[in-house]
Amino acid sequence: MTEYKPLYVGTVTKYVFVESPDMTPGDLAIRAYEISQGVMIKETCFGLQITGKEEDVNAVIRVLRELDPTHIFVKDRGFPPGDPRRCRANLGGARPGYYGHEFELSLIRNVSRGLDSLASRDPEKVPNPPSPESGVALDTRKLKKIIESMEG
Amino acid sequence: MAKVFIYPATSLILSDLVARFGHTPLSAAIQIRERIQTPGLDSPPLQITPEEPKKGLKYAAVEVPSGVRGRMSLYGPMIEEAEAAIIINDADYAFGCMGCARTNELIKFLVRSSDIPVLDLNYPKNEEEGEEFVAAIHAFLKRLEESR
Numbered sequence: 001m002t003e004y005k006p007l008y009v010g011t012v013t014k015y016v017f018v019e020s021p022d023m024t025p026g027d028l029a030i031r032a033y034e035i036s037q038g039v040m041i042k043e044t045c046f047g048l049q050i051t052g053k054e055e056d057v058n059a060v061i062r063v064l065r066e067l068d069p070t071h072i073f074v075k076d077r078g079f080p081p082g083d084p085r086r087c088r089a090n091l092g093g094a095r096p097g098y099y100g101h102e103f104e105l106s107l108i109r110n111v112s113r114g115l116d117s118l119a120s121r122d123p124e125k126v127p128n129p130p131s132p133e134s135g136v137a138l139d140t141r142k143l144k145k146i147i148e149s150m151e152g
Numbered sequence: 153m154a155k156v157f158i159y160p161a162t163s164l165i166l167s168d169l170v171a172r173f174g175h176t177p178l179s180a181a182i183q184i185r186e187r188i189q190t191p192g193l194d195s196p197p198l199q200i201t202p203e204e205p206k207k208g209l210k211y212a213a214v215e216v217p218s219g220v221r222g223r224m225s226l227y228g229p230m231i232e233e234a235e236a237a238i239i240i241n242d243a244d245y246a247f248g249c250m251g252c253a254r255t256n257e258l259i260k261f262l263v264r265s266s267d268i269p270v271l272d273l274n275y276p277k278n279e280e281e282g283e284e285f286v287a288a289i290h291a292f293l294k295r296l297e298e299s300r
Contacts, residue, residue: 004194012185017164075167076177078184085197097162100245104164110276111165114286115172121287129288130274130281132241 012057013077016048016064017101019108020071028064028072035063042081046105047072049081070115073108154296157234157268159259160246161227165275166238169286173293178230200225212258219251220258227259236296237263238289242274269296 018028029043032050039052039060048064050057065072079086088095128134154175158166161180170177187199195201200222208221211228231237239260246256263270271292276282 001193001195004192004199006189006191009189011189015164073164073168074171075164076179076181076185078181078188080188083188100160100162101164103245104275107275107277107282108165110279110282111169111286112282113279114276114282114284117283118286118290121283125287127284127288127291129284130276131272132274133272134274 007083008051008080010053011051011080012054013049013051013080014057014061015046015075015077015101016050016061017073017075017105017108018047018068018071019073019105019112020068023068023071028067031067032060032064035060040081046101049077051080070112073111154235154293154300155233156293156296157230157237157263159237159239159256159263160243161230161259162246163240163243166240166289169289170238170293173290175293175296178234180226183226183230211262217251217254219249220254223251223255224258227255228262231259231262231266234263234266234268236269236271236292238271238273238292239263240273240275 016028016032018025025043025045025047028047029041032041032048036050037056039050039056042049042051050060052060061074065074081087082089084090086095086097088098155178156170156175157178158170160166161178163179167177167179184198190199192199192201204225205218205221207225208218208223208228211224212221247253269292271288273285273288276285
């Protein structure tokens with residue numbers, strides 16, 4: 001076994017995703033470069049990866065979020081950008097973890113809608129979210145009726 | 153500010169919403185980062201060393217595969233630390249090998265058997281569900297704040 005010397009010790013990396021009708025990842029990157037002071041920014045097809053000291057990264061993200069609060073999403077990343085263990089430049093194919101992001105980004109416009117409507121929502125209204133209990137199985141009698149109607 | 157365990161632990165949506173509403177999401181990235189940034193012996197790809205399955209013995213028996221115990225050494229401490237949890241039940245992308253699948257079952261079991269408030273959800277498939285989804289998470293986290 002060889003010695004392991006970590007890179008970027010003491011830093012955090014965060015993903016910034018943008019899924020907006022008014023803003024592209026390129027727009028976001030330009031704004032991020034304008035305000036980045038000592039943080040490392042990597043542009044991606046979905047947004048950015050920002051690496052640096054936690055307070056610096058959070059300060060940049062705070063400003064970026066204000067550009068389009070309900071369409072910009074942030075999450076932590078364990079690896080720094082370009083890490084040979086994760087970077088697809090070394091591995092080929094999609095980066096591990098990309099499929100999860102791809103799936104969630106396909107639904108994220110629904111979350112943006114939820115965030116947009118939250119301020120105008122009646123605070124007394126009890127939420128009725130999609131949950132495992134809310135799924136209703138198709139009744140067999142109803143299925144039989146559907147089959148019969150198709151046959152007829 | 154409460155510590156909220158999220159499942160799937162890599163979820164972008166949950167991680168963002170929990171942080172956005174002023175709480176701390178406990179996600180896999182934090183545990184991975186801790187290992188990636190700690191010097192030691194090279195143990196690629198995630199710096200999971202032979203010590204991790206031993207730590208996982210706290211959550212799973214010795215005859216349970218080391219893959220499950222190794223994973224539990226990441227997730228177990230977060231579940232212990234959590235003050236609440238949000239679980240999305242129809243996250244098909246969390247499916248993987250038997251190690252992932254059994255770990256996922258064990259994570260859900262541990263979360264439900266610990267005495268913390270849990271919000272059970274599915275992914276929002278349309279805009280109406282999205283409104284209710286976000287409102288439910290907002291209300292859950294607000295109640296959590298009030299009860300502290």
